[in-house]
Amino acid sequence: MKKIMVLAALVAVCFAATTAWxxxxxxxxxxxxxxxxxxxxxxxxxxxxxxxxxLSGGGTSNGIKALIDGTTDIANASRFIKxxxxxxxxxxxxxxxxxxxxxxxxxxxxxPSNPVANLTLAQLKGIYxxxxxxxxxxxxxxxxxxxxxxxxxxxxxxxxxxKVMKKERVHPGALLQASNGAVAQAVAGNTHALGYIGIGxxxxxxxGLTVEGVQGSFETTLNGTYPISRALYMFTSGWPEGExxxxxNYVLHPAKGQPLVKKSGYVPLY
Amino acid sequence: MTARxxxxxxxxxxxxxxxxxxxxxxxxxxMVFLFMEGLPIFSKVSVGDFLFGKYWYPTSDPPDFxxxxxxxxxxxxxAVASSMAIPLGxxxxxxxxxxxxxxxxxxxxxxxxxxxAIPSVVIGFFGMxxxxxxxxxxxxxxxxxxxxxxxxxxSFMSIPTICSLxxxxxxxxxxxxxxxxxALGATHWETIYRVTIPAALSGISTAVILGMSRAMGETMVxxxxxxxxxxxxxxxxxxVRPMPASIAAEMAEAPFRGDxxxxxxxxxxxxxxxxxxxNLLADFVSxxxxxxxxxTL
Numbered sequence: 001m002k003k004i005m006v007l008a009a010l011v012a013v014c015f016a017a018t019t020a021w022x023x024x025x026x027x028x029x030x031x032x033x034x035x036x037x038x039x040x041x042x043x044x045x046x047x048x049x050x051x052x053x054x055l056s057g058g059g060t061s062n063g064i065k066a067l068i069d070g071t072t073d074i075a076n077a078s079r080f081i082k083x084x085x086x087x088x089x090x091x092x093x094x095x096x097x098x099x100x101x102x103x104x105x106x107x108x109x110x111x112p113s114n115p116v117a118n119l120t121l122a123q124l125k126g127i128y129x130x131x132x133x134x135x136x137x138x139x140x141x142x143x144x145x146x147x148x149x150x151x152x153x154x155x156x157x158x159x160x161x162x163k164v165m166k167k168e169r170v171h172p173g174a175l176l177q178a179s180n181g182a183v184a185q186a187v188a189g190n191t192h193a194l195g196y197i198g199i200g201x202x203x204x205x206x207x208g209l210t211v212e213g214v215q216g217s218f219e220t221t222l223n224g225t226y227p228i229s230r231a232l233y234m235f236t237s238g239w240p241e242g243e244x245x246x247x248x249n250y251v252l253h254p255a256k257g258q259p260l261v262k263k264s265g266y267v268p269l270y
Numbered sequence: 271m272t273a274r275x276x277x278x279x280x281x282x283x284x285x286x287x288x289x290x291x292x293x294x295x296x297x298x299x300x301m302v303f304l305f306m307e308g309l310p311i312f313s314k315v316s317v318g319d320f321l322f323g324k325y326w327y328p329t330s331d332p333p334d335f336x337x338x339x340x341x342x343x344x345x346x347x348x349a350v351a352s353s354m355a356i357p358l359g360x361x362x363x364x365x366x367x368x369x370x371x372x373x374x375x376x377x378x379x380x381x382x383x384x385x386x387a388i389p390s391v392v393i394g395f396f397g398m399x400x401x402x403x404x405x406x407x408x409x410x411x412x413x414x415x416x417x418x419x420x421x422x423x424x425s426f427m428s429i430p431t432i433c434s435l436x437x438x439x440x441x442x443x444x445x446x447x448x449x450x451x452x453a454l455g456a457t458h459w460e461t462i463y464r465v466t467i468p469a470a471l472s473g474i475s476t477a478v479i480l481g482m483s484r485a486m487g488e489t490m491v492x493x494x495x496x497x498x499x500x501x502x503x504x505x506x507x508x509x510v511r512p513m514p515a516s517i518a519a520e521m522a523e524a525p526f527r528g529d530x531x532x533x534x535x536x537x538x539x540x541x542x543x544x545x546x547x548x549n550l551l552a553d554f555v556s557x558x559x560x561x562x563x564x565x566t567l
Contacts, residue, residue, distance in 0.1 A: 031522060061525035146413045151498070151519035152329045153530070161329075169327055172339070175415060175509045176498030178519040182398075189403045190413055 023051035025243055029063020029076030032155030033232050035264040036102055037076055040257050044250050051243055060155070067237055068092055073244050075235040078104070078155035094237040101251050102258075103267035105199040105221040105229040106159050109184065109206040111191045116140045118210045121227060124164050127194060130171030135192060147174040148186050148195035156180065160196055163228045180265075196228075200265020221267045232266065304542060307527075308535035311335065320536060326500045326511075328520065328530040335533045339500045341540065343417070343510035344486060346503060347496065350421035351428060351485045356478055358425070359432030363474070366433075367440035368462050379437065386430035394494030397423040402495065411507040413497060418506045420496035424488055428481035435480065439473020440466060472559035476552045483548035487541065489514035513541045 027037055034057045041053040058066075063075035068089045081089075081096050089096050108124060110116060116138050119127075126132040127145055136142045149170050150157040161167065177183045180201040187195040188205035195206075199216055202208050208216060211227055220226035240248050251257035258268040311320065315335050323336015362382065366375050401422065402414025443466050451461040467474070497509020498519070517534050524530040 057522065059522065059525065061528070065526065144412050152327070153520040153522065153524055158329075167331070169330055172325060172500045173509075174499055175413060176500075176511065176519065178493055178498075182494070185398060186402075186413075186415060189399070190406060193413070 023048075023243055025051060025053045025074070025247060026066075026072040027053060027055045027074045027076060027234075028058055028066045028072040029074075030060040030078040030155060030232070031057040032060075032078035032104065033076035033101070033234070036232070036251075036261050036266060037234075039260040039264050040247075040251050043256065043260060044247060048246075051247075053247075059153075064096070064235065067096060067235055068094065070094065070237065073236065074247070077233040077235055079158065079230070080233065081235060089237075096235045096237065097239055099234045099236070099248055099252065100231040100269065101234050102232045102261040102269065103221050103229055104155070104159060104232055105216050105218075105226060105267050106156060106163070106196050107199055107202060107208040107216040107228075108194065108196045108211065109187050109202070109208055110194055111187060112205070112207045113191055114140060114207060116209065117207075118213055120212055121164060124211070125166065125168070128160075128165060128170050128174065129168060130173060141192070143192040146190055146193040147171060148183055148193055149174040149176055150180075150183065150196075151176050151178050154178075156196070156198055159228065159230050163230070198265055199267060200262075218262075218267050222269075229267070301542075304535060304538055308532060308537075308539040311529060311532035311536045314529055314532075320533075321540070324502070326516070328524070328533055333529060335529070337513070337516075337533075337537055337540065339502050340511055340513045340516050340537065342502050343496065344512040344514075344541070344544070346417055347420045347424060347492060347510065347512055348482055348486045350417065350506070351424035352478070352482050354421065355425035355428045355432055355481055355485070359429045359481065360436050360474060360478070362429070362433045363436035363440055363477075364462060364467070367437050368458075368466060379434070382430050382433050384430075385426070386434070388426075390427060390488060390490040391494075393423050393426055394491045397491065397495035405507070409507065413507075413509055415495050415497040415509055416507045417496065417503050417510045420492050420510070420512070423491045423495055424485040427488060427491065428485045431484055432477045432481035435477030436470070436474045439470040439477065442473070443469045472556050475559070476556040479548050479552035479555065483545050483552070486548065487514060487545050489518050493518050513537050517541075 027041065034055070037055055041055050045051060045053055060077045060079055063072065063077060064081060064085050066072035067075035068085065070092070075096075077098075081098065086096060108119060114135070116135065119138065123132065123138060128147060128149065130147075132138065133145055134142065135145055147170075150160070161170070175186065177186055177195075180197040183195040183197050184201055184203065184206050187193045197206075199218075199221070210216070214220050214226050216226045216228070221229045234248065234251065236244055236248065252269065254270050258270060261268040315323070320335055320337060321341070322338050323334060324338050325334040325336050326339060327334040366379055366382075370378065397419050398415065401419050405411055405414035405416070405419055447465055447469055448461055451465045456464065492512040493515040496512055496515055498511045498515060499509040500511045500516075501508065503510050517537055520530070521534050524534055
């Protein structure tokens with residue numbers, strides 16, 4: 001469904017490019033932030049028909065690179081900008097300004113029949129490093145743990161690597177799935193699997209675990225008690241003005257942009 | 271009048287030559303692009319470390335770019351898929367061309383060819399949702415997303431190619447060869463086994479190789495059902511990560527012209543070399559072993 005919407009938006013953008021020059025807004029970057037940008041851009045364009053938004057993914061690094069080169073107005077990022085990137089931007093006379101637009105929370109999941117309900121960060125790290133290989137060591141049945149991870153390029157994996165693995169490597173025997181949906185699907189179909197997905201993708205076919213005794217929710221993400229979460233950003237070049245400012249305000253608006261953040265499967269700011 | 275005619279003829283010839291060379295040129299440029307984007311990685315890792323390295327951690331710090339598990343995965347899914355698809359495909363072809371009534375053939379052959387029209391994502395989804403849980407229940411394996419599942423799905427995809435092309439080859443065996451065999455008192459089975467199949471062998475081999483090449487390059491199915499673990503498999507039920515799956519999963523977020531990006535293109539080069547090899551082999555076999563007359567049987 002999301003793919004279809006992206007496609008529809010692309011077609012819309014193509015048409016838009018031919019009809020109007022005025023009010024073009026370029027947004028590039030993280031595919032993690034893309035669903036949010038997608039939803040907000042659609043709503044924003046329907047409220048402001050004179051503004052045409054051109055939206056593309058390509059990854060956080062590509063978005064920030066485009067901001068440095070001045071080929072985009074807004075760069076979506078699933079991480080904070082790196083020092084090296086800031087100095088490159090400043091060298092080009094551009095000052096990146098960050099706006100946290102949402103939070104992403106990653107929840108470890110198991111099959112609903114699995115009796116394990118809580119894991120510590122150390123246990124999660126041990127499992128994903130391949131040191132803990134059996135559910136019986138965690139209070140479950142005597143079954144091998146089937147570890148499901150994300151492809152190494154995804155934003156979800158990056159968060160997991162940073163917050164759980166502390167930069168250590170995931171065991172090469174882990175299964176890799178290419179999307180949150182595919183991980184949920186794989187865990188739902190395997191009684192002794194362990195995976196992790198963005199909070200927006202939780203459903204009844206899988207069981208979300210508590211981490212360090214904390215249930216991952218919007219509330220625990222925002223008050224900082226849930227350990228596996230991070231902010232998602234939009235970067236502008238210099239303090240935003242005109243349409244860019246208008247768009248950023250729209251994204252941050254509690255009644256306009258933020259409900260769409262929730263709709264895209266992420267944690268809104270308020 | 272004739273002069274104008276000649277001019278027109280020339281124009282048409284040039285137009286077709288231009289169209290033909292445009293598509294060739296585009297393909298050539300894609301190939302050049304593939305190599306241009308792939309080769310820079312070898313300034314960071316040696317060819318040996320790239321091809322025979324056992325660990326693929328492209329985003330770690332420091333990264334590891336070893337694609338041996340990926341190559342082994344591609345080769346093993348292709349081999350297992352072929353071991354299922356070749357007997358089924360070729361035998362179906364023999365049945366359709368030699369044994370089935372012509373009315374049955376007219377129904378069954380299009381149906382087999384229709385199998386080729388099933389989108390690979392649908393086959394992948396079937397493997398993920400139906401076959402994987404079934405494998406887990408029936409064989410008690412840790413995960414149903416594994417080498418065997420991927421091979422099974424890939425064999426579904428290559429059977430239509432193998433069957434359809436083999437059937438054409440068998441059907442094209444000259445009638446007089448078979449009639450001569452019957453005249454010598456050979457039974458139907460002996461004729462099929464000793465005359466028809468050897469005579470069609472080059473066509474069948476081409477079909478088999480093209481089918482294998484399809485299995486090797488197929489992306490969606492292996493991305494969905496192979497499991498994706500970057501380990502050299504030790505059993506038929508281990509999860510694996512073939513080359514196309516790795517490229518498809520990671521390319522979108524690999525930093526543009528970074529090491530990871532170049533490494534993925536280099537993986538593409540390796541895959542290209544493999545499939546090119548298959549296709550050259552198919553071409554060679556179909557020319558070298560072409561049946562020209564009864565004398566070579």
